[in-house]
Amino acid sequence: MYQPLFEPQEDGLEIPEVGSWAETKYRLVGLYDKLFSTGMKDRWETRVYIDLYAGAGYSRIRGKNRLLAGSPFLALSVPDPFDKYIFCESSSPLLEALKKRVRKHFPKADAKFVLGDCNDKVEEIVVHPSKTRQVVSV
Numbered sequence: 111m112y113q114p115l116f117e118p119q120e121d122g123l124e125i126p127e128v129g130s131w132a133e134t135k136y137r138l139v140g141l142y143d144k145l146f147s148t149g150m151k152d153r154w155e156t157r158v159y160i161d162l163y164a165g166a167g168y169s170r171i172r173g174k175n176r177l178l179a180g181s182p183f184l185a186l187s188v189p190d191p192f193d194k195y196i197f198c199e200s201s202s203p204l205l206e207a208l209k210k211r212v213r214k215h216f217p218k219a220d221a222k223f224v225l226g227d228c229n230d231k232v233e234e235i236v237v238h239p240s241k242t243r244q245v246v247s248v
């Protein structure tokens with residue numbers, strides 16, 4: 111099974127709740143991230159990961175005291191990392207939490223954070239990965 115590179119811990123920042131189905135979603139998303147990033151590393155000059163609904167980076171399974179690493183961290187944890195990461199999120203507290211967590215766990219990652227409705231932020235998002243190919247996760 112594909113795993114993030116760290117176990118999320120309580121850190122005083124926002125942690126949205128999710129249903130237990132999220133474990134299956136994250137397993138599949140993480141597997142796809144890994145297949146894509148490794149599969150395309152010698153084919154495309156630059157690989158950019160864009161998460162339009164990025165969340166806070168951590169989730170808590172409803173009714174359980176268990177934390178999961180969300181889609182941004184699955185993409186950051188792949189064995190052949192993407193060249194650039196763009197995270198869009200409409201909630202300011204969630205994006206701030208994500209930013210702090212990414213800087214803590216992956217301080218060297220080339221990560222951009224876009225606050226707002228992704229439908230309104232298309233131009234700001236596409237300006238970052240010009241001349242590149244992308245994978246989008248939700």
Ligand SMILES: C[S@@+](CC[C@H](N)C(=O)[O-])C[C@H]1O[C@@H](n2cnc3c(N)ncnc32)[C@H](O)[C@@H]1O
Pocket residue numbers: 161162163164165166167169179180181182198199200201204226227228229247248
């Ligand atoms: C189900 S969460 C997914 C989080 C993350 N992708 C994951 O799987 O761990 C969806 C997130 O998208 C955000 N969101 C919803 N509509 C949005 C929009 N139009 N533009 C940007 N973010 C949005 C919500 O605030 C929420 O944090």
